[in-house]
Structures are given as C-alpha cells and as structure tokens.
Amino acid sequence: MREILIVGGGYAGFCTAWGLEKRLRPGEARVTVVDPRPYMTYQPFLPEVVAGSVEARHAAVSLRRHLRRTRLVAGSVTEIRHSARTVTVRPESGPSLDLHYDVLVVTAGAVTRTFPIPGLSDQAYGLKHVEEAVAIRDRLLTSFDRAAGLPRGPERSKLLTVTVVGGGFSGVEGFGELLALATALLKQYPEIGADEPAFHLVEARDRILPEVTDRPGAWVVRSLEKRGARVHLNTQLVSAEDGRVRLSDGTEYDSGLLVWTAGNAANPIVHNHSDLPVDERGLLTVRADLRVTTDTEVVPDVWAAGDDASVPDLAAGRPGAHTVPNAQHAVRQGKRLAKNILASLRGRPAKDYVHRSLGVVATLGLGRGIFQYRGLVIKGFPAWLMHRGYHVLAIPSWERKTRVFAVWATALLYGRDIVSLASVQHPREAFVSRGEPRRGEEPAQPGDRLTA
Incomplete structure (x- = not known):
C-alpha cells in the first residue's frame, strides 16, 4: 500500500x-x-x-x-x-x-503572530485553541467573583478591565462575546455597578474587520461603543508589564485580562x-x-x-x-x-480548487451579529441567527452538530452557565495544601495564570 x-x-x-x-x-x-x-x-x-x-x-x-x-x-x-x-x-x-x-x-x-512587547508573553492569552477560550472565560468569571468582595478602587478596577488586541474576526467576535458575558453577569452581581466593567479593543489599522467593507466595519465600531466599549484604532500595544497596559495613543491603565488575536504567522x-x-x-x-x-x-x-x-x-x-x-x-x-x-x-487528472465566497458573518455577542455578501449587509439579530445556523451546519459530524444545538436549546430555557472552573488549572492544589497556604508562599488565587 x-x-x-x-x-x-x-x-x-x-x-x-x-x-x-x-x-x-x-x-x-x-x-x-x-x-x-x-x-x-x-x-x-x-x-x-x-x-x-x-x-x-x-x-x-x-x-x-x-x-x-x-x-x-x-x-x-x-x-x-x-x-x-x-x-x-x-x-x-x-x-x-x-x-x-x-x-x-x-x-x-x-500560528499566532506575536511581537517582542514587554509583558505580552507573561500576561496575554491567545484565542486559537479550546484551552485558551476556557481559560479566558474562567478568568473573567473569577475576576467578577473577586471584585465583588473588594471596595471600589484600583484593584477592583483592574479585575473588571478587559483588553483585546486585534480587530480581525477572531478578536472582534471574542471581544463582543466577552462584552455580552460581562453585561449578563451584572445581573448576578448586584455589588458591581454597570459603569465599572471596562472593555478596550485595540487595532493597529484604521478599521476593524477587514473582510467587510468600510461602512459595515464602522457600524460595528459604533455598536460596540454604544454597549460601553472603547475601540482604539490606529493604535498598538506598547507594554503590558505586570498588567499595566500602555498603548501608542498615550492611553494607560491596569487590565486584569489581556487577549492577543493580532493575526497569524x-x-x-x-x-x-x-x-x-x-x-x-x-x-x-x-x-x-x-x-x-x-x-x-x-x-x-x-x-x-x-x-x-x-x-x-x-x-x-x-x-x-x-x-x-x-x-x-x-x-x-x-x-x-x-x-x-x-x-x-488512480491516474486521473486533479481538479482546481474554486470557491466563491458565501459572504462573511460574525457574532458580536448574544443576539448581535453582522453579515455581508457583496452589497448586501444584514445587521443585528438576523445576522446572529445566520452565524449560528451556518456554523452548526459547518462543524463536522452530526454528533457534534446535535451536541451544540442541544446546548443552545438548553440556554434558551435556563440562560448561560456562569460557573468558573479556574481551579482546574491547579488540580492538585486542594489535595496538596489541604486548605493551608504552603510555607513561604501566598495562597493560590483562582484564575492565576498557569505557567510552565
């Protein structure tokens, strides 16, 4: 053979x-x-x-x-x-x-394209693998838990600040979903005011979502800003040391969660x-x-x-x-x-690959999306439904399609799950310490970044 x-x-x-x-x-x-x-x-x-x-x-x-x-x-x-x-x-x-x-x-x-930015490798999460997506979600949920027990101040503000670098589809969709999750969490955390979570999207170019045309891209920026986010265009990340974000436009703030989606290499x-x-x-x-x-x-x-x-x-x-x-x-x-x-x-000629795009579609958070096919642009809830419909059909195997659809159907009745399992990053911590801090060390905090 x-x-x-x-x-x-x-x-x-x-x-x-x-x-x-x-x-x-x-x-x-x-x-x-x-x-x-x-x-x-x-x-x-x-x-x-x-x-x-x-x-x-x-x-x-x-x-x-x-x-x-x-x-x-x-x-x-x-x-x-x-x-x-x-x-x-x-x-x-x-x-x-x-x-x-x-x-x-x-x-x-x-692979994810990165640059030698101070603090980036120590602070940032990518968004190319399932493990990274789970860690980002757990980090945000744990930050809300910790912030709810703190008085208003710099530490609490840092926990409730999220930064996503990269305005392509991965970055914008991840940013929109994180923003939607944080907005939904406010209902479960009466201790946290609606004005406290801060979301920053950083893009080096003068626009986001390069796969869509200028006007739909500008609409996405306005939509995110109406929801309380801040979009930094023509801006680069300069430093992220110790969670202190410094941008090329002069903006500087502490961020408890940094996600890097600035392209592929x-x-x-x-x-x-x-x-x-x-x-x-x-x-x-x-x-x-x-x-x-x-x-x-x-x-x-x-x-x-x-x-x-x-x-x-x-x-x-x-x-x-x-x-x-x-x-x-x-x-x-x-x-x-x-x-x-x-x-x-089998000795037959190969055929060329030819595929005419079916358009581009992106989710901007629960119930929000954008779709464009040539001059046709659909926004909001219909575009979000198109995004879900297309991808549940596109994921390989009927077994996976059924499982995904079942989770969506359950969420319609009971809402999204907000349990954080950040401690899974340190699975032996409870067994080893039995609840006691190890000598010479601070207690491990749920959501702390696992390092090799």
Whole structure:
C-alpha cells in the first residue's frame, strides 16, 4: 500500500483524512495523521466557548472517533525532508521517530503572530485553541467573583478591565462575546455597578474587520461603543508589564485580562524546518489544484492546503489573488484535496480548487451579529441567527452538530452557565495544601495564570 502522511489534524487535515477514508478502496493506501492534539478545534466556535454559549468539548472534534481507519500519531513534526520522503516526529513521550511516506499532505496550519512587547508573553492569552477560550472565560468569571468582595478602587478596577488586541474576526467576535458575558453577569452581581466593567479593543489599522467593507466595519465600531466599549484604532500595544497596559495613543491603565488575536504567522515547521518551497510570507507555494510547486515545476507527491498554504483564488477574478485563511476555505480545500489525491492515485487528472465566497458573518455577542455578501449587509439579530445556523451546519459530524444545538436549546430555557472552573488549572492544589497556604508562599488565587 502507498503511505499517505498528513501533517496536521486541523480543518484541512481532518477533512482530507475523512474524505480519503470514505473513498479509498481496501488495500489502496494507508493514511496517517500527525498532530500533537487528539482533536480538531472548530475555531469559529471559540468566541462562543468564551461566552459559555458552546460547551468547550463540543467545539473539538475527536480524531479517533471519526477517523477510525486512519493511523493517528500524537506528536509534533520537527522536520520535513522531502528529498528523503521522511518526516521527523517528536511524540508526547519517548524518542523522536522518522515516518516515511509516498504522498505527503501538509496542513499544519498557522500560528499566532506575536511581537517582542514587554509583558505580552507573561500576561496575554491567545484565542486559537479550546484551552485558551476556557481559560479566558474562567478568568473573567473569577475576576467578577473577586471584585465583588473588594471596595471600589484600583484593584477592583483592574479585575473588571478587559483588553483585546486585534480587530480581525477572531478578536472582534471574542471581544463582543466577552462584552455580552460581562453585561449578563451584572445581573448576578448586584455589588458591581454597570459603569465599572471596562472593555478596550485595540487595532493597529484604521478599521476593524477587514473582510467587510468600510461602512459595515464602522457600524460595528459604533455598536460596540454604544454597549460601553472603547475601540482604539490606529493604535498598538506598547507594554503590558505586570498588567499595566500602555498603548501608542498615550492611553494607560491596569487590565486584569489581556487577549492577543493580532493575526497569524506562517508555521515555523513549514518555513524553517522543511525543504519545500515557500513564498515571501513563509507559506507553501501551491497550484490551484493544491499541489506544492516551485516557480518552474511541481514537487512530486506533495500537496498542501489551509492556513500554511498560499492557494490561488481563482474565484477572485484577478491575477495574484490568494484565498484568505479561514474555516470556509480550509474545510472545502480539505475535501477537494482528498478527491485530488485519489484522482492522482488512480491516474486521473486533479481538479482546481474554486470557491466563491458565501459572504462573511460574525457574532458580536448574544443576539448581535453582522453579515455581508457583496452589497448586501444584514445587521443585528438576523445576522446572529445566520452565524449560528451556518456554523452548526459547518462543524463536522452530526454528533457534534446535535451536541451544540442541544446546548443552545438548553440556554434558551435556563440562560448561560456562569460557573468558573479556574481551579482546574491547579488540580492538585486542594489535595496538596489541604486548605493551608504552603510555607513561604501566598495562597493560590483562582484564575492565576498557569505557567510552565
């Protein structure tokens, strides 16, 4: 059998493996997926995980549950050597191993782009994984619990101040859901005044949501500001040391929660630790049929899709256009990739990836959203319903769709869950200390950042 090795189990990798499983004949090829996590994260649901509108586990799709005929290797790829048809993997435990392949599929995804800003690595949370979304939610809930027991003052103000850096879809949706959660929490915390929570959205460009046009983007800013938020445009984070936020526009304040969503960067495995061709951004260069290619020729038996690939956008109608890194493209590229690999194995020509956007839709908090398709713009509650409807249909497997929908239906009757489980970050604390502070240490505070 031919060995098909897929690097990365995200949207594109999962959908590629899933499609191959459904169509491969017995004995035709064996599929292996390498990923450090045993699940695929459906990232569009992470803002709703932050708000408690989606259960954390329901935003993750188990690889073993759905890829039953695929070999799964839990580990991180450290090097790709196509000259030797070998990938080096560092497993979760044990020594590194080399995996050999006949066909390579690179769907490693992108990583969060960061900058050497003082205090950023110590204070900030990302928003690309389920664990981060849960930690952000627990941090906010715990901050409300602690603030309710304090008198008004600097410490209480810091606990009730939230900063999100990045005005793309991830940042704006996460910000809107956090704002909606905090507003809902005020009903349960009579000790905290409606004027006390402070929310800051920081964006380096002169607008947010670059995927929508100027007027809808400006409407989103006005909508957030009417809800009490402050949006800083043309502004960068300068420092976050000890929770003290300093912005390039001169604003300075203490923030108890800092979330960083300022864009993606090329996966270092692709642009630093492989012999495959990449462009100036560090992304794999591919043809429209998703084959990896140099300027002059196709790299044999190597395919790529998703956020780590520079895929030509044939539907854009202009030369040099590339698909944007989002779930809408990654899922469809994975499906096309599975069909093209099968066609190649069976001696048939591969087809180009062409997808015309269905529009863009974003949630801005419970009951609020925005949708745009060309000149058509829908705002408010209808757009929010469209967001939920689209993503519950888009998440892979009917099992996950049913679970997500069940949580939404329950929330209609009983509201969102506001229990914080921040102590799960220190699961042995109660057992070890038995309620007593350890000698020479302050008692652990729920919501304190877990550090390695």
